[in-house]
Amino acid sequence: MSLLLKNGRGLNHHTLVPLEVLITDGTIVKMQASIDSDEEEVIDLQGAFISPGLIDMHVHLREPGYTNKETIVTGSQAAAHGGYSTIAAMANLSPTCDTPDRFQKQVERNQQGAIKIEQYAPVTQGRAGHEVVDFKALNQAGARFFSDDGSGIQDAAVVYEGMQKMAELGVPMCDHAQDMQLSFGGVINDGNASQRLNLPGLPDVSETAQIARNLALAQVTGVHYHVCHVSTKESVDLVRHAKQQGVNVTCEVTPHHILLDETDITFDNSQMKMNPPLREVDDRQACINGLMDGTIDIIATDHAPHTDEEKQHGFLNSPNGIVGSETAFALLYTQFVKPKIWTLEQLVEWMSTNNKLIFDLPNAGELKIGSVADIAVFDLEHEFAIDDQQFLSKGHNSPFVGDKVYGETVLTLVDGEVAYRRA
Structure with a gap:
């Protein structure tokens, strides 16, 4: 099973640059500015930031x-x-x-x-x-x-x-x-x-x-x-x-x-x-x-x-x-x-x-070729309000509810599998 993260951005010497990531069987196999590939699944990140x-x-x-x-x-x-x-x-x-x-x-x-x-x-x-x-x-x-x-x-x-x-x-x-x-x-x-x-x-x-x-x-x-x-x-x-x-x-x-x-x-x-x-x-x-x-x-x-x-x-x-x-x-x-x-x-x-x-966590991923695909993707461009009704936790106890922020989670992958994806 392969997954291509398309049209993302990654860090290169303090600068966000184009980055696409190809994942096969839960492992990162390719990372570069543009990847041409006929994969089973492609997720268009629309410029969002790809992080470990x-x-x-x-x-x-x-x-x-x-x-x-x-x-x-x-x-x-x-x-x-x-x-x-x-x-x-x-x-x-x-x-x-x-x-x-x-x-x-x-x-x-x-x-x-x-x-x-x-x-x-x-x-x-x-x-x-x-x-x-x-x-x-x-x-x-x-x-x-x-x-x-x-x-x-x-x-x-x-x-x-x-x-x-x-x-x-x-x-x-x-x-x-x-x-x-x-x-x-x-x-x-x-x-x-x-x-x-x-x-x-x-x-x-x-x-x-x-x-x-x-x-x-x-x-x-x-x-x-x-x-x-x-x-x-x-x-x-x-x-x-x-x-x-x-x-x-x-x-x-x-x-x-x-x-x-x-x-x-x-x-x-x-x-x-x-x-x-x-x-x-x-x-x-x-x-x-x-x-x-x-x-x-x-x-x-x-x-x-x-x-x-x-x-x-x-x-x-x-x-x-x-x-x-x-x-x-x-x-x-x-x-x-x-x-x-x-x-x-x-x-x-x-x-x-x-x-x-x-803490020597060998099972936790890194953003590099050969690592397990534990990846988070964040939207850094669009403001949103923290809404406790959108929490997946049972707890709503936060002093930050209503705050206007940037950096909403778009996607979380664990071993290449989707753990969370923004609707």
Whole structure:
């Protein structure tokens, strides 16, 4: 079976140039400005941008246990709608996949997804933070990434033991950095917005103190420590310094932490509630700077769907998190690439290339001859409005609904098969 992507554009030294791609049996076999071929199927891209399929190392699919919020099918379809061909699903499930049997069953469930799904295993049994899992057995069952995301591991001895064992296996520890003793029940950043809205504040030191502890342990153990969703200028500074000292650390930032800050919270709007919370203007700028100087390695959505009803109860009583799979590329392209703050190449690196390299994802495609055809195609020319009624996710919880953006997904291919195509 052959497929020809016709009349597209690709990047060549920071310039968009004509590009057509020929795919045979799921593999890219030819890439050039013009391809003459009598293929079984031809898709006319009408000048749209051909990109490697995006990769998101931080999503929540909610199945099993919370399928009222999301399912593997809906979450993966939402990711395909956003141009993602590979996602990595966190382990905050019920039951969580903390044994080889449960992990293998979760991998089997994930096969129903519309795209490729990598599965995290937890660091601790039941994600309770008290006793580490059997890393070796889980690794033999296929687990390559470990995280208790959704909960920071409070006991330093547990983290130390986990890091030692993960270092032996050569697998990364991906951590939600939050010291609960320094969180004080906060639901919003501890700053002007918390004071103005009379809401309990979550201090930034709850994040940075945990990162500092974990960086010290990572330096001693040699483990690959990956920091999830950094949000403060101090966190960025800590990671930057650790990298300079040779610590094996990488980190991610979410779209919302570089697009928004606490000044955007004008009322008790739970669509702005997430953990870590939206921080101050200086923190947002530090995260942007961290991306641009290489301190922050990737952009990950932390796609966190909730029901409409759950998100109707303000900051105090609504759950943390927003959806992001379907809006990330368009928002970032519009806010940073179009104004020439970033290049399109940088955005693709942070949303695709660096993920593949850092997390060693051999099944994720590249835009090159001989690679599996994991491809995303985006319309960079026409403005559209973000409409939650067009979401394929069950979750509509986004503060970006109604925003006018560019970069709508035209097509997502996984192994050469159509995972999403714009109607």
